[in-house]
Amino acid sequence: MVSKLVQGALAVTLALGGTLVAVGPAEAATTRYKNCTALHQKYKHGVGKAGARDKVRGSTKPVTNFTVSNAVYAKNAHLDRDKDKVACEKR
Template sequence: MTNETADARPIKNKSYKNCMALNKVFKGGVAKSRTTKNKGVKIKNQPFVSKTLYNKNKKNDRDKDGIACER
């Protein structure tokens, strides 16, 4: 999983309208923590890890596994 970087800090507080918008910036979605496990099928891209960004976008976590908009 990708950790937060200086480049990502300005957008970590953004609430995205839907998964399409979030995945344009974070191809693998956003995970609540490094230890979060995906409940669904194997994902193609690693999620970006940010508790703050996840909390802003948890409405997009349909399966409630701690990863919003995983691909």
């Protein structure tokens, strides 16, 4: 059984001649946060893409305990000021 959301996406994709990309329930329910304070309420140390590394200067140690989620990062990439694929990193 195919959900109505997937059926609608398939119809739009076929009509536009694009590529169909599967969207799971976790990706569909992802929240876009207004700022890092709001994001930190759910993701204490920030959120990053799989394989991302926190970019640091000098002797500062990188944050390694951020939540890894490509879907959440994609919705909140606007909060990644240093463009290191980790948004709102915090110790």
